[in-house]
Amino acid sequence: MPEQSPGSRPTLEAVAARAGVSRATASRVVNGGDGVRKPLVDKVLRAVDELGYIPNHAARTLVTRRTGAVAVVIAEPEIRIFSDPFFSQQIRGISKELTAHDTQLVLLLVEGPGDFERIARYLSGGHVDGALAFSLHTDDPLPAITRRAGIPTVYGGRPSWTAGPGDQAVSYVDADNRGGARVAVQYLRDLGRERIAHIGGPPDQTSAMDRLDGYRDVLIDVDPTLVVEGAFTVESGARAMAALLERRPDLDAVFVANDLMASGALRVLRERGVAVPEQVALVGFDDMAGVAEETDPPLTTVAQDIEGQGRLMARLLLRGLDRVRDRDRTGNGSAPDSVITPTTLVRRASA
Numbered sequence: 309m310p311e312q313s314p315g316s317r318p319t320l321e322a323v324a325a326r327a328g329v330s331r332a333t334a335s336r337v338v339n340g341g342d343g344v345r346k347p348l349v350d351k352v353l354r355a356v357d358e359l360g361y362i363p364n365h366a367a368r369t370l371v372t373r374r375t376g377a378v379a380v381v382i383a384e385p386e387i388r389i390f391s392d393p394f395f396s397q398q399i400r401g402i403s404k405e406l407t408a409h410d411t412q413l414v415l416l417l418v419e420g421p422g423d424f425e426r427i428a429r430y431l432s433g434g435h436v437d438g439a440l441a442f443s444l445h446t447d448d449p450l451p452a453i454t455r456r457a458g459i460p461t462v463y464g465g466r467p468s469w470t471a472g473p474g475d476q477a478v479s480y481v482d483a484d485n486r487g488g489a490r491v492a493v494q495y496l497r498d499l500g501r502e503r504i505a506h507i508g509g510p511p512d513q514t515s516a517m518d519r520l521d522g523y524r525d526v527l528i529d530v531d532p533t534l535v536v537e538g539a540f541t542v543e544s545g546a547r548a549m550a551a552l553l554e555r556r557p558d559l560d561a562v563f564v565a566n567d568l569m570a571s572g573a574l575r576v577l578r579e580r581g582v583a584v585p586e587q588v589a590l591v592g593f594d595d596m597a598g599v600a601e602e603t604d605p606p607l608t609t610v611a612q613d614i615e616g617q618g619r620l621m622a623r624l625l626l627r628g629l630d631r632v633r634d635r636d637r638t639g640n641g642s643a644p645d646s647v648i649t650p651t652t653l654v655r656r657a658s659a
Contacts, residue, residue, distance in 0.1 A: 318359040326355035377412040378625060379431060381441040383448050385419050388541070392568060393596050394614055395443075398464060401618025402440060409626055411437075424449050431457040438625045440464065446512040451478075460628040462621045466514045466648075479628060480646045481620045483612035485515050485593075488651030489522025492563050492591045492610050495653055497526065501561035501589055505534040507548040507573060509565040516540070519565045519593060534559065538569045545569025549576040560588055561659070567592040567599045567609055574603050574658065589659035605657035612651050620647055 324334035329348055336344050337352040338361065344352075355361070380402055382389055389395045399415070406413050414436055416427050431439060431453060439457075441450050442464025451469060454461040463480040496504050506523045509516025524530060533555050538544035545564060549572065552559060564570035570592030574584060582588050584605060592600065595611030624645050 318361040320361070322359055323352060323355045323361050326359060327351040375435060375437050376410065377414050377436045378406055378622070379414045379416050379436040379439040381416045381418070381427060381431075381439055381450060382443055383418045383441065383445060383450060384443045386417050389417060392540070393598050394566075394568075394594060397597060397614040398442065398618040398621075401615035401620075402622045403618075404615075405619040405622035405626075409622075411622075411626070424453065428453045428457070431459060437629050438462075440621050440625055442621075443513070444468075445510070460625060460631075462625045462628065464617065464621055466518070468512075468514050478646070479624055481617050481624065481649070482515070482647075483617065483649050484651045485518035486522040486525070488593060488610040488612065488653075489519040489563065489565075490525050491651070491653050492593065493523050493526040495608075496561040496563060496589055496591060496659060499561070499589055499659065503534065503556065503559045504530075504561040504563060505536070505552050505556060505559045506530075507536055507538045507545055507552070507562060507564040507569050509538060509540045509569075511537060513540075516565055523563055531556075538565065540566050540568060542568050542572040542575075545572030546576045547572075549573035553577075553580060553582075562588060562590045564590065564592045567594045567596040567603075567607060570607055570609070570658075571599055571603045574605075574607070578604065585657070585659050591653075591659050595654050600654070600656070603658070608656045608659040609654055610651050611654045613649055617649055620649070 320334055320338065321331055323338065324331045327334060329352060333344055333348060334352050337349050338356060380399065382395060403413050416430065418424065418427070436459065438460040439454050440462050441454065444450055444463065444465060444467070446468045451467070461479070463478065465480060466482045467478050467480055493504060504527060506520065508520045511517060536548040536551050538548045545568060548569065549562070552562070553576070562573060564573055570590060573590060577584050577588055584590055590608070592607045592609035594600070594614065595609045596614070600607040600609045624647070627645070
């Protein structure tokens, strides 16, 4: 049996010799290949542990056709991502799931239109096995980029497009945005509020449009002066609330499309001396950690499991990668999955 010199890195040959198998067999085991009997697998893995062998990444990629990495692409600028707890919660869920499956997360950010070319080159370069993309906008080129790259992709949020001829169905994870909005607005109506305004999100994002649709499901003939558009940020919520008070000082409730905008709206109401919830009741959306319970007063909001959605996205992608492997091996493969997660109303002091 070949001996390792002190301080040298264990080789695959040494593992094979220690396990009493051929180098080819040892390679298949340590690099994740199939077709090796379990007793031999156990011998090789025991030798790996005893020698402290670290598999060669390039060799593993050749055997498994996997890089062991997944791109997380967020179609927002860096300042937005690191100031909005929604993104950190979703990334945390993704990271936990990928880590549990020994897969590396590669974060790609979109600062401006010029970044899409860079991202397209990276995704097409064989650096990652698949992609998770979220916070997409209607005219976003990312779906076309991932299709051209030919990598499995799961989207965070219901897409605004449908698969074209010859394309595979789109896989995504989203919350029940429309249903959650309906529950929030109906709750305000049940409180006896009659002039319920809405601060919506960007009209080029499906989550914002779904929440607006849920608001209109309950208030079918709503006065358009009660609806103002925001941008899912604190400051946009403050601006929208100020505009509503100028336009409709008689409003008695507001449904806000996310918690950050709701916190900005609450700040303006407090500055204007408007009592919440006595004069104006307010409901947000997300139940975002570090936001909803910290506002003054604490925010009644629609909860969605943001971290859990991140984990689901990663789980669906990993499942899709297995389907690709099975299709390559057998010619059969099932369709990708999509999941809509439930939402619930969390009652606090703002309504």
